[in-house]
Amino acid sequence: MQQVVDSKMIFANxxxxxxxxxxxxxxxxxxxxxxxLHYFKKFPWYLKTEAGLRNNYERIRSEYFNEYDPVYYxxxxxxxxxxxxxxFDNKKLSSQLSKVEDQLANVTRREDRLGExxxxxxxxxxxxxxxxxxxxxxxxxxxxxxx
Numbered sequence: 001m002q003q004v005v006d007s008k009m010i011f012a013n014x015x016x017x018x019x020x021x022x023x024x025x026x027x028x029x030x031x032x033x034x035x036x037l038h039y040f041k042k043f044p045w046y047l048k049t050e051a052g053l054r055n056n057y058e059r060i061r062s063e064y065f066n067e068y069d070p071v072y073y074x075x076x077x078x079x080x081x082x083x084x085x086x087x088f089d090n091k092k093l094s095s096q097l098s099k100v101e102d103q104l105a106n107v108t109r110r111e112d113r114l115g116e117x118x119x120x121x122x123x124x125x126x127x128x129x130x131x132x133x134x135x136x137x138x139x140x141x142x143x144x145x146x147x
Contacts, residue, residue: 009039009046010057014064016040 008029015025022040026033047054059073074082111118125133 006046006050006053006056009043010053010060012036012039013043013057014061017061 008031012025012029015028016022020028022033022036026036029036047057062069071079071082121133
């Protein structure tokens with residue numbers, strides 16, 4: 001029976017935090033507004049003295065207001081499993097990051113050498129003329145390196 005009363009107090013207090021008045025809450029819950037006022041009056045004291053109520057309230061409130069994080073309710077073994085899993089994922093991601101950084105460094109070195117040429121082509125090529133420019137560049141390069 002106490003769980004039902006605790007649940008009603010928690011629900012009423014969350015609705016009050018959302019800005020609902022005592023009469024609206026009482027009507028919604030099918031109760032007398034005096035009962036809701038009594039909940040509001042006694043609830044702070046119960047939170048201080050009843051650990052079970054406080055834990056339930058904090059969990060429900062955080063979940064309702066999108067602050068819920070299930071990690072707070074995991075056992076020690078579940079937390080260890082999660083920690084090991086995250087360590088593994090972290091190592092894997094670090095390895096992938098190193099590979100991507102190396103690839104970026106290679107591309108950057110390659111582009112540094114051709115940076116001015118690329119900039120000239122980008123600035124001077126008009127939209128929709130790319131096929132023509134490519135054809136002319138191919139003819140140019142075929143003539144430049146022929147012996």
